[in-house]
Amino acid sequence: MKRRKEQNEMKPIRYPKLHGTVELLRRFKFYLPLFFCILICMDLLLRWVFRDVSNVTLFDKTPLLFTLCWSLLVTGVALLLPRRIKQIYKMLIVLLDCVLFLVHAGMFSFFHRFFSFSDIAFAGDGAEFFDLSYFHFRKIVIIGLLLAFAGGIIACILVPRKEKYSRSRIICGVLVLLLSVGGIFAVKKMSFKKESTLNWDNYEYREAVYDNFTDSTRSLMLTGFHHYTFRDFCLTYRIYDLFENSDKKEELDAYYAAIVPDPDNEMTGIYKGKNLIMIQLEAIDTWLINKECMPNLLTVREQSLDFTNNFAPMYLSAGTFNTENLANTGMVSPASGGSISMYSRNAYPLSAAQLFKEKGYTANSFHGSPGTVYDREAIHKNWGYEKYHSYVEMNMTDYSYDSQLMNAFDLFTSKDHPFFSFLITISGHGPYVGSKVSNSYYDHFAALLPEGTEEMVIHAYAHAYETDRFIGELMDRLEAEGFLDNTVLVFYSDHCDYYVTDDELLMKLKGVSDTNMMQSTPFFIYSKDIAPQKITKVTSTVDILPTLVNLFDLNADGRYYMGNDAFSENGGYVIFPDFSWYDGTTYWRAGVDAADSKEIVARNQEIQNRMNMSKNALLTNYFAYCELQGKK
Numbered sequence: 001m002k003r004r005k006e007q008n009e010m011k012p013i014r015y016p017k018l019h020g021t022v023e024l025l026r027r028f029k030f031y032l033p034l035f036f037c038i039l040i041c042m043d044l045l046l047r048w049v050f051r052d053v054s055n056v057t058l059f060d061k062t063p064l065l066f067t068l069c070w071s072l073l074v075t076g077v078a079l080l081l082p083r084r085i086k087q088i089y090k091m092l093i094v095l096l097d098c099v100l101f102l103v104h105a106g107m108f109s110f111f112h113r114f115f116s117f118s119d120i121a122f123a124g125d126g127a128e129f130f131d132l133s134y135f136h137f138r139k140i141v142i143i144g145l146l147l148a149f150a151g152g153i154i155a156c157i158l159v160p161r162k163e164k165y166s167r168s169r170i171i172c173g174v175l176v177l178l179l180s181v182g183g184i185f186a187v188k189k190m191s192f193k194k195e196s197t198l199n200w201d202n203y204e205y206r207e208a209v210y211d212n213f214t215d216s217t218r219s220l221m222l223t224g225f226h227h228y229t230f231r232d233f234c235l236t237y238r239i240y241d242l243f244e245n246s247d248k249k250e251e252l253d254a255y256y257a258a259i260v261p262d263p264d265n266e267m268t269g270i271y272k273g274k275n276l277i278m279i280q281l282e283a284i285d286t287w288l289i290n291k292e293c294m295p296n297l298l299t300v301r302e303q304s305l306d307f308t309n310n311f312a313p314m315y316l317s318a319g320t321f322n323t324e325n326l327a328n329t330g331m332v333s334p335a336s337g338g339s340i341s342m343y344s345r346n347a348y349p350l351s352a353a354q355l356f357k358e359k360g361y362t363a364n365s366f367h368g369s370p371g372t373v374y375d376r377e378a379i380h381k382n383w384g385y386e387k388y389h390s391y392v393e394m395n396m397t398d399y400s401y402d403s404q405l406m407n408a409f410d411l412f413t414s415k416d417h418p419f420f421s422f423l424i425t426i427s428g429h430g431p432y433v434g435s436k437v438s439n440s441y442y443d444h445f446a447a448l449l450p451e452g453t454e455e456m457v458i459h460a461y462a463h464a465y466e467t468d469r470f471i472g473e474l475m476d477r478l479e480a481e482g483f484l485d486n487t488v489l490v491f492y493s494d495h496c497d498y499y500v501t502d503d504e505l506l507m508k509l510k511g512v513s514d515t516n517m518m519q520s521t522p523f524f525i526y527s528k529d530i531a532p533q534k535i536t537k538v539t540s541t542v543d544i545l546p547t548l549v550n551l552f553d554l555n556a557d558g559r560y561y562m563g564n565d566a567f568s569e570n571g572g573y574v575i576f577p578d579f580s581w582y583d584g585t586t587y588w589r590a591g592v593d594a595a596d597s598k599e600i601v602a603r604n605q606e607i608q609n610r611m612n613m614s615k616n617a618l619l620t621n622y623f624a625y626c627e628l629q630g631k632k
Helices: 002-010 016-027 031-049 061-080 083-111 117-129 139-157 167-191 202-212 216-223 225-236 248-257 295-302 319-329 341-345 352-358 373-383 402-408 436-448 455-480 503-510 541-551 598-619 622-628
Strands: 275-281 305-307 362-367 387-389 419-424 487-493 523-526 533-535
Touching: 031 061, 031 083, 031 139, 031 216, 031 225, 061 083, 061 167, 061 216, 061 225, 083 139, 083 225, 117 225, 202 216, 202 598, 216 225, 248 598, 248 622, 275 319, 275 455, 295 455, 295 487, 295 523, 319 352, 319 373, 319 419, 319 487, 319 541, 341 373, 352 362, 352 373, 352 419, 352 541, 362 373, 373 387, 402 455, 436 455, 455 503, 487 541, 523 541, 598 622
Parallel strands: 275 419, 275 487, 305 533, 362 387, 362 419
Antiparallel strands: 305 523, 487 523
């Protein structure tokens, strides 16, 4: 009796009402509408959280209909699957949505753009500098993801234990799939009917965003979470190319033939035959070049041709590589559809290194990171550099410190022949807090700067100061060894100092109120025998190489570059990744401002052409084709 009593006490407690409710929900296949609603809510939550950067409303018909159709499609697949596979499938879809949602939120908090599959090409190489302090997640994002994940588990529990493959179930599932696929094509046709010309009324702007798909933020907001993921994947991995037979090379031929190249001017060839050291400064922003933080660089800038309205737009999330590609090749990297092998295998006959080598120069590149990072060793060789020198070849014991670049002074100079040396600094790189570089100089600047100075500003000063030490030692050594009289130095930054992760603070430091205008960066050219000059014409990173081609009188057809010679009458504006632009007088915001003049309409069309042709030239390896045709 006692044993039986113990057994009775060990029986699990049953909740007949709950059990009955679960069985009722299983009977009516409640898991299907629940799963469908989770997918819908994920899209709505993402677009609601980032509604401030969207130019469409939350319930705009285009993203909403795309999301409804994709959610129906994914749910229809679930309807047709066996029970166990169905449960695994649903959890994988929910988990994938949660991961992508989190990645989008994290990317936007730091880079001000959403994730693209093209970012994966650079993700592994950027992991070395990854730091959680870069990313900020709102509580609503975390709560929403937890609810979505919990909903996915409930949807799996509610799958009936026995679900037969009836004829009606199969017919219903197939009809749902056909309806959803047809709906996706119908929404596309309804929303994007005509060829975009970028007159930039609201309709045509949406058309251009969808066609180009280069602005991840506006593209996601316009098409919805799920259609964006599908289209971005297809563009990145060139799926659409399998179904397209258009000859883009002929289109490129016609485009370049119609361009009038920049004419010679009073600056043509003034540096002909001189040595060149081109220095890409890691995160050295405009507000950092001052007498307290960077006195050496400030002195050099005051004696230079100083481009005071320069910008470094980020077309790729890999900010440093984005800019080194622009400055070395004069071409804008496609934001989707390309792989990193494009840079190591395509032909680049008009790259800086190739052009200087044709003039009898040696060409070498230098950076502290290993040659495997961004595959620089292979890429720089393909661009024409004789050798990529990492910290190993430069005998640096700690490549975090730019001053150790001076160990390689004899490698990037030569008294036997003219030289072109491309250097990338690294001390300005984040994360700042707790870094070795910051620890070296933090106390000095904490005492020097006014009480109440933001912590991140003190850290930024500390990092920039180490770069300035290198600049000072370099200039002194060039002077001491007799190089300075015959050497030109080009300085430009890879991007604004976004390691100061507070956008409001960074915009305050730069005196702007817009994240596009926040991309202003230093660019100046020093030569001992040229009088200093402030040049107010708007330039951007793509103008650097065409300008050097003119100054050094290199043999290149400037029509094939994305930018223009800064001393010509052409160009004079910066193109931002969202197709906004600024020319020193007008800041035209795509999707916000009206195209109320013929000049703005023409500028918008020119911008679209430049961006598309540059992208297509890289995607099709156009310059290899040009070499075969005897063009240059």
